[in-house]
Amino acid sequence: NTQTNAQKPKILVARAIFPEALAKLEESFEVRSNQADQILTPEELKKELAGVVGALVTGSERIDAQALAQAKDLKIVANISVGYNNFDVPAITTAGVMATNTPDVLTDTTADFGFALLMATARRITESEHWIRAGKWDKWSIVNNPLGMDLHGSTLGIIGMGRIGQGVAKRALGFGMKVIYHNRSRLSEADEKACAASYVSKEELLRTADHVVLVLPYSAQSHHTIGEKELALMKPTATLINIARGGIVDDLALAKALREKTIFAAGLDVFEGEPSVNPELLKLSNVVLAPHIASATEKTRRAMVDLAIDNLRAALGGKKPPSLINA
Ligand code: DGY
Incomplete structure (x- = not known):
């Protein structure tokens, strides 16, 4: 040249x-x-x-x-x-x-990560690693080991059913999960069939899902899609995974729900005001934290x-x- x-x-x-x-x-x-x-x-x-x-x-x-x-x-x-x-x-x-x-180029990588975060959260993997590193593992135990929540046989609720949400749903099929979703608009019958997902209201999803994965775009309308009111609808055994954007979840309300164990655990790749993380979240062991790396391969x-x-x-x-x- x-x-x-x-x-x-x-x-x-x-x-x-x-x-x-x-x-x-x-x-x-x-x-x-x-x-x-x-x-x-x-x-x-x-x-x-x-x-x-x-x-x-x-x-x-x-x-x-x-x-x-x-x-x-x-x-x-x-x-x-x-x-x-x-x-x-x-x-x-x-x-x-x-x-x-x-x-498109990041759809599968991001859906993979959504699943990685879901599994790490439900099965308490990072918490277990911290436990070992702190020298706390002294025996195998039926009850005194970190007991998690199953994925197989559970209901996965996906909020935001675009390309990545559908990718998460397809992975869930292989894990024997039932998939429900909520989205601004309902998918076509063919797309619903391809991911064996049923459309429900946001409230029904939060009430019935064992695991909730957030994959919706951030906008003024989706700000705090999950706040105190929504967290209160979730099962005490449920996990919440955010691979969407900080601001979709009210992080302070989430920290309170995790601290009071009104939900079981959360896995977060994104945060309000990142790269700062709300100090209330940092105090908790039932949250898996990742530095916005869902597309990072x-x-x-x-x-x-x-x-x-x-x-x-x-x-x-x-x-x-x-x-x-x-x-
Ligand atoms: C994306 O592509 O939207 C990722 O979150 C990185 O910003």
């Missing part, structure tokens, strides 16, 4: 990405990159977006009118994430900018970066990006 940097379009890569992917981008673009991976402040983000034609960002970067205030040349903002609650889509559209996300994170780059290249090449949000 004989283009000098001066002739290349400028793009921003707001967070660290795989070095090979960055090197490839540098062949076609003048790249402002952030391999130090520090989260940019809103002021820094606004400055970095000024003068670039495209940007690769993550869920940690809030893209709104303020961030776009000086982004006069921007044509595309490509999220390296399927969820895009970090985007103010109307503001992005008003600014004449295309917005994209990374669906080598292969999938590479696929997410590659899809975001495909979106960016398509938009800058005058084509429709494969996962355009604001069509």
Whole structure:
């Protein structure tokens, strides 16, 4: 490539990405990159977006009118994430900018992780490991070992039955679980059949499920979908798994329910105000904590970066990006 940097379009890569992917981008673009991976402040983000034609960002970067205030040349903002609650889509559209996300490539990896978290939570795996490391394992015991809850033969309730929710449901079939779900809209008969899932109201799901998995997108409408009132409907033997977004669950109300054992346990990959975790949750042993890693496998994170780059290249090449949000 004989283009000098001066002739290349400028793009921003707001967070660290795989070095090979960055090197490839540098062949076609003048790249402002952030391999130090520090989260940019809103002021820094606004400055970095000024003068670039495209940007690769993550869920940690809030893209709104303020961030776009000086982004006069921007044509595309490509999220390296399927969820895009970090985007103010109307503001992005008003600014004449295309917005994209990374669906499909992470569905199975995220559904796998939902199951991993469910099993770790129901069978008390991390708690057991802490117990061993603390030197507390002195004998095999019928009653004085960490006793958990079964998955097989139980009822799994899924709230949010999009691609990932359906992936969780399909895995549950192999575990001999009965699947019920709640979603904004009911699935087609064929899709319900494919995951052997029955539609119920949110209240019925919370009352009857042995395990509840949350996989719905975050929005003002889904804020605190699970709060004190909803937790009170759940069985004392039930587990709650959140692989969706912080803010879907009222973490303080959850900590109270776990402390008072009105539910059995929770497995959380996402938190309100992450990477901070509510200190009340940190005090409890009946909660499994993960640092927002549901999509974190080598292969999938590479696929997410590659899809975001495909979106960016398509938009800058005058084509429709494969996962355009604001069509
Ligand atoms: C996603 O893709 O939405 C993951 O939660 C990472 O942000």
